[in-house]
Structure formats: structure tokens, C-alpha cells
Amino acid sequence: MSLSNTPAHAASGHHLSGRAALGWARENSVYVALAVLVIFNLLVTPGFSNPLAARSLLFEAAPVVLIALGQNLAIATRGIDLSVGSVMALASASIAVFLPYGVGTAIVAAIVIGLLAGIFNGGLVSLLKIDPLISGLALLVAARGLAQALVGGSRVNLPSSDAFDLLGVGALGPVPIVMLISLALALVIALIVRRTTFGRYTILVGASRGAAFLAGIPVRRTLFMVYAASGLLAGLAGVFASARLGAADPNYVGVNFELDSIAASVIGGTPLSGGRISIVGTVFGVLLLEVLDASFIMNNISFTYAQILKAIFIVVALYLQRAGA
Amino acid sequence: MTATTSTDTTPLRQHKERRLRIVSVIQSRGAIGILILVGLVAGLIFPDFLHAANLADIVSAGSFLGLIVIGQSLVIIMGGFDLSVGSLVGLGTVISAYAAPYGWVAAMLAPVVAGLLIGFVNGVLIARARMAPFIVTLAALLGLKGVALVLASQDLLIANPGFFTIIANGSIFGLNNLIWILVAAYIVGAIVLNCTAYGAAIFAIGGNEEAARMLGVRVERIKIITYGVSGALAGLAGALLASHLDSGLAAAGTGYELQSIAAAVIGGVLLTGGVGTMAGPLAGVILLGMIENIINQIGTLSPYYQNLASGAFLLVAVIAQTVLTSRRGL
Numbered sequence: 255m256s257l258s259n260t261p262a263h264a265a266s267g268h269h270l271s272g273r274a275a276l277g278w279a280r281e282n283s284v285y286v287a288l289a290v291l292v293i294f295n296l297l298v299t300p301g302f303s304n305p306l307a308a309r310s311l312l313f314e315a316a317p318v319v320l321i322a323l324g325q326n327l328a329i330a331t332r333g334i335d336l337s338v339g340s341v342m343a344l345a346s347a348s349i350a351v352f353l354p355y356g357v358g359t360a361i362v363a364a365i366v367i368g369l370l371a372g373i374f375n376g377g378l379v380s381l382l383k384i385d386p387l388i389s390g391l392a393l394l395v396a397a398r399g400l401a402q403a404l405v406g407g408s409r410v411n412l413p414s415s416d417a418f419d420l421l422g423v424g425a426l427g428p429v430p431i432v433m434l435i436s437l438a439l440a441l442v443i444a445l446i447v448r449r450t451t452f453g454r455y456t457i458l459v460g461a462s463r464g465a466a467f468l469a470g471i472p473v474r475r476t477l478f479m480v481y482a483a484s485g486l487l488a489g490l491a492g493v494f495a496s497a498r499l500g501a502a503d504p505n506y507v508g509v510n511f512e513l514d515s516i517a518a519s520v521i522g523g524t525p526l527s528g529g530r531i532s533i534v535g536t537v538f539g540v541l542l543l544e545v546l547d548a549s550f551i552m553n554n555i556s557f558t559y560a561q562i563l564k565a566i567f568i569v570v571a572l573y574l575q576r577a578g579a
Numbered sequence: 580m581t582a583t584t585s586t587d588t589t590p591l592r593q594h595k596e597r598r599l600r601i602v603s604v605i606q607s608r609g610a611i612g613i614l615i616l617v618g619l620v621a622g623l624i625f626p627d628f629l630h631a632a633n634l635a636d637i638v639s640a641g642s643f644l645g646l647i648v649i650g651q652s653l654v655i656i657m658g659g660f661d662l663s664v665g666s667l668v669g670l671g672t673v674i675s676a677y678a679a680p681y682g683w684v685a686a687m688l689a690p691v692v693a694g695l696l697i698g699f700v701n702g703v704l705i706a707r708a709r710m711a712p713f714i715v716t717l718a719a720l721l722g723l724k725g726v727a728l729v730l731a732s733q734d735l736l737i738a739n740p741g742f743f744t745i746i747a748n749g750s751i752f753g754l755n756n757l758i759w760i761l762v763a764a765y766i767v768g769a770i771v772l773n774c775t776a777y778g779a780a781i782f783a784i785g786g787n788e789e790a791a792r793m794l795g796v797r798v799e800r801i802k803i804i805t806y807g808v809s810g811a812l813a814g815l816a817g818a819l820l821a822s823h824l825d826s827g828l829a830a831a832g833t834g835y836e837l838q839s840i841a842a843a844v845i846g847g848v849l850l851t852g853g854v855g856t857m858a859g860p861l862a863g864v865i866l867l868g869m870i871e872n873i874i875n876q877i878g879t880l881s882p883y884y885q886n887l888a889s890g891a892f893l894l895v896a897v898i899a900q901t902v903l904t905s906r907r908g909l
Contacts, residue, residue: 378894383901384894384897384898384901387850388840389897391837391841391893392841392890392893392894392897393890395834395886395887396890396891398886399885399887399889400886402886403883403884513721516714526711526713527711556728556729558725558728558732559725560725561725562721562726565719566718566722568714568717568718569704569714572714572715572718
């Protein structure tokens with residue numbers, strides 16, 4: 255993808271520095287943007303320097319990091335997983351359904367249901383060869399409907415218990431437990447992508463499906479596992495979000511999260527054209543989006559402006575990627 | 580697509596060709612058959628279902644989605660995607676409410692023009708800047724919803740509605756105006772798609788963009804126009820919805836982007852581009868409306884099952900299409 259531009263442009267030095275600057279901006283835009291935004295907020299936003307604000311921000315970011323990880327895997331295979339937000343809602347509703355059998359069972363059941371949704375999606379994509387955009391779309395609509403039907407469309411408050419407290423408010427110093435879990439999983443996924451054959455397969459399937467098939471790479475199995483993993487992570491994210499909320503709420507949990515996860519991936523440097531993955535960038539992409547939200551909310555500016563700005567960020571990030579391709 | 584020359588007239592070949600033709604008909608016209616089937620079965624179970632009033636309700640309630648589906652189908656046949664339409668409907672109702680004091684013409688036209696311009700922007704980013712349609716229109720979905728909410732943080736009641744609200748609520752010859760508008764729009768859509776150079780260009784681009792370019796089709800221009808048309812139709816749906824509801828609602832149209840894709844796909848438009856009709860997607864729209872109506876008729880089912888049913892329907896349609904397409908050897 256980025257192999258094509260060396261000899262032709264080496265001739266003109268001026269041109270090269272312009273290109274290099276663009277390339278640098280492209281590679282590091284997420285860190286630059288995050289740094290600028292944080293400094294701006296520290297100067298302007300009242301209460302932003304308060305550690306409690308940072309902690310609350312990290313609580314919000316934890317589930318988004320999880321689903322962005324799954325989204326990254328899907329995007330790396332040149333696919334997409336639109337179902338993640340609704341699968342979170344389904345997991346959240348499952349907690350309410352399985353609560354009579356104990357808190358531990360409910361949490362495990364929610365994660366398993368997320369995995370099952372992922373397996374279903376993976377089956378559609380890999381076995382039936384359905385465009386992931388469409389299978390995800392169908393699941394996005396259907397899973398939220400199922401979640402709402404399961405709990406009658408209303409919020410179910412969770413009883414206070416050690417497990418929910420640990421996930422909902424527990425923190426190790428300034429960092430929430432859920433964020434630590436998310437970062438640990440990010441590390442695991444980064445290692446899987448770099449060090450295992452499955453990780454290699456994921457990248458190669460995205461770089462060129464045809465070539466991967468001819469090279470004997472198990473394309474179907476790889477796709478299946480990618481979407482199953484994304485479902486599993488979305489299930490866990492649903493548990494995190496519900497614990498934070500103190501309720502199972504199929505109308506609220508995970509709404510628009512598929513967009514946030516895609517935005518974080520794109521901003522973080524995972525191109526939608528597949529074949530590349532940037533876990534660290536994505537984690538920072540999530541933080542950037544969360545700081546963006548927070549800076550609007552904390553300045554009492556309508557949240558909707560954040561949404562407009564997010565949309566502009568996505569387009570700009572994509573334009574930079576495209577310009578470098 | 581069927582590049583076989585028919586010099587070979589053995590019975591086997593004839594049989595094969597007949598089967599291909601049947602598969603092709605099922606693929607493009609299946610939705611109409613399913614529509615009739617679902618209608619008849621529902622009519623047997625619920626005596627009120629097939630009453631003219633109920634059927635008219637289904638169609639007029641589906642007319643907003645129906646208008647969007649025309650644009651969405653054109654875009655998908657061209658090999659693209661437009662996720663911005665749902666937010667554009669909401670924005671359209673808001674713009675319409677703002678324009679209403681300047682008369683009904685302004686209230687009808689302003690959202691259409693706004694939708695057209697926004698569609699052009701989508702089209703330029705997709706065709707000229709070569710960005711993925713999916714992500715451009717996704718960003719537009721987010722951004723436009725934001726703009727609509729900024730413009731109208733709460734419902735904007737149209738203070739002095741007058742003629743404007745009659746447009747979507749009145750009726751001619753006993754049928755709601757919305758039905759007439761929908762039928763007229765689909766007739767125009769079918770003529771544009773099947774009988775004009777522009778329609779042929781859409782099929783050509785969806786079939787093979789490079790080949791279309793080599794044949795002299797002005798790919799970029801056609802793409803920009805088509806996204807513009809999709810935006811304008813979403814704006815029109817917004818204007819009619821504002822007229823129907825007598826107010827501007829930023830949240831209106833939420834989920835229409837998905838439903839419009841579902842209706843197009845159920846109606847036999849192939850997501851890979853290059854294949855599609857206008858009648859099929861219309862059947863898809865009415866089918867989705869019927870499902871909603873049936874779930875309401877059952878009564879004991881919570882309305883949440885409607886999402887489940889729409890999603891399931893979309894999946895079944897796509898699976899059926901995938902199977903049929905592989906049979907056809909496309």
C-alpha cells in the first residue's frame with residue numbers, strides 16, 4: 255500500500271519534505287490531536303485537571319476500547335463489524351435475564367451471549383459469504399430488538415454486589431479496574447496480531463483475500479474467528495457498561511458505539527482498506543474521542559457539537575490516509 | 580452476464596438456460612411474490628388486514644421510507660451506499676419547520692435543496708476524493724444528526740401550518756396524497772432507471788466501473804449526481820414528514836438508513852452493484868410496513884419484535900440472494 259512512492263518523488267527535495275510532513279502527520283495525527291486537545295482543556299475547561307474527571311473519562315473509555323479492538327480485527331480483514339453496539343445491549347439485557355441465577359452466572363452468560371452473537375455473525379460472513387456490512391447491519395437491528403424484547407424494553411436496575419461494584423466503580427489508584435482489563439486485552443490482541451499465525455493470517459486476509467486463499471491460508475476460519483472475537487469483546491463491553499450504569503438498559507447501552515469504534519480505528523491509523531492494524535493508535539483514538547466528548551460536556555456546550563466535530567475528524571483522518579495511499 | 584452464445588441447442592443447454600432464467604426472475608421479482616404471499620396469509624389470519632383502509636395506511640406510512648429507497652436503490656445499483664439518508668430526513672423536517680413561515684413552497688423546497696447539496700458533497704468526497712462511500716456517509720449520518728439537534732434541540736411546532744400540512748394529510752380520489760406522491764416517484768424512478776442514458780450509466784458503473792469509464796461514461800459526474808438525487812429524495816421525505824407531523828423533529832428518520840438498505844436488498848437490488856429494479860424495492864418497502872402492521876395486529880407482541888423481524892427478514896433476503904446469485908454464476 256505504501257510501497258509505491260519512494261523513487262518517483264526522491265527527485266524534488268521540496269516535494270519530499272512536504273510529503274514527509276504529510277506522512278508524519280498521517281502516522282501521528284492521533285497523538286498530536288490528543289495532546290493538543292488535552293492541553294487546550296487543561297487551559298480552558300474548568301475541572302479538567304481534577305483526577306476524578308480523568309477517572310470518569312477512563313471509565314467511559316474502557317468498553318469503547320474493547321469493542322474498538324474487535325473492530326480493528328474486523329477492519330484489518332477488510333471487513334467491518336457493525337453489530338458491536340447492539341451486541342453490547344444484548345449482553346446487557348442478558349445480565350438482567352440471568353440475574354436470578356447469581357451475579358457470576360449473569361456476567362458469564364452475558365459474555366457467552368456476546369460470543370454467540372459473534373459466532374453467528376462470523377458464520378454468516380465466513381460460511382455463507384455475506385458482506386460483513388450487511389450481516390452486521392441485520393444484527394445491529396435484530397440484536398437490539400431482541401435485547402429490548404428480552405427485558406420488555408425498560409431499564410432493569412442491578413442489585414449492588416461485589417462484582418458489579420468492582421467493575422462499576424473499582425479503581426486501582428487513578429485507573430479504573432475495567433480500564434486495566436481493557437488495556438490488558440489490548441496488549442493480548444497486539445501480541446496475537448504480531449506473534450501468532452492467526453494474527454498474520456488476519457492481516458494477510460485483509461491485504462489480499464485472493465492471494466491469501468491461493469497461499470493456503472484458511473480464510474474462512476480466520477474470518478470466523480475474527481468476528482467471534484469481536485462478539486466476545488462486545489459482550490464483555492456490555493458487562494462493563496451495565497456495571498458502570500448500575501442497570502441493564504437495552505435502549506441506552508451501546509448506542510452509536512459501532513460508530514465510535516470505527517471512528518477510533520480510522521483515527522488511530524487502521525485503514526478501512528484492510529491489511530494493517532494499529533492497536534496502540536486505536537487505544538489513543540478512543541481516548542481522543544472521549545476527551546472530545548468530555549471537553550464539550552464539561553464546558554456545558556451541547557453534546558451534539560461533539561458529534562459534528564467527530565464526523566469531521568473521521569473525514570479528515572480518512573482523507574489523510576487516502577492522501578498517503 | 581450470460582455470455583453463452585446460443586448456437587448450442589441441445590436439450591441440456593436449453594434446460595440450463597431455462598433454469599437460469601427462472602432463478603433470475605426469482606431474484607429480481609421474488610419480493611413481489613413474497614409480498615402477495617405475506618399479504619394473503621395475514622389476510623386469512625387477521626380479517627381486518629386486507630381492508631382497503633388498512634392497506635392504504637401501510638402504504639402511506641411507508642411512503643417516507645419509500646422515497647428514500649428510490650435514491651438508496653440507485654446508489655446501491657451504482658455500487659455505492661448512502662447511510663446519510665436517515666439523518667437527512669430529520670434535518671429535512673427541521674429545515675422545513677424553519678422555512679414554513681415563508682410559505683408552503685419554501686417549506687417543501689428548502690429541505691430538498693439542502694439534501695441535494697449535502698448529497699453533492701457526499702458525492703464529491705466519494706467520486707473525486709475517492710473516499711469509501713460507507714465511511715463518508717457514516718460521517719454525514721453523525722454530523723447531520725448533530726446539525727439537526729443543534730438547530731432544533733426540541734420539537735419545532737409549525738405555528739401557522741395552512742396549506743403545508745394538507746400536502747401530506749389531504750387526499751385525492753379517496754387516497755392519501757402521500758400514496759400518489761409515492762406512486763408518481765416510483766414511476767419516474769423506473770423510467771429514469773430503465774429508459775434514460777443516466778440509468779444505463781448507473782448500471783454500467785455498478786457492473787464494472789473501469790469498463791464504464793473506458794466506454795466513455797462520465798463516472799465521477801454520474802456518481803455525484805446520484806448521491807445528490809439520494810440526498811434530495813431524503814430531503815423531500817423530510818419535508819413531507821414535517822408536513823405530516825406538523826413539526827420539525829431532529830430525531831425523525833433514525834434507522835431509515837438501515838431500513839432503506841434492507842428494503843432495497845429484499846427487493847432484489849444486489850449489494851455488489853449492477854443489478855436492480857424499482858418495483859422490487861417498492862415491494863420491499865411495503866413488505867417491511869406489512870411486518871410492522873402484522874406485529875401491531877398480533878398485539879401481544881411488544882413492538883420491539885419489529886426490529887428483530889426486520890433484521891431477520893434482511894438476513895433471509897441476503898442469504899437467499901447469495902444462494903441465487905451463485906446459482907446464476909454471476
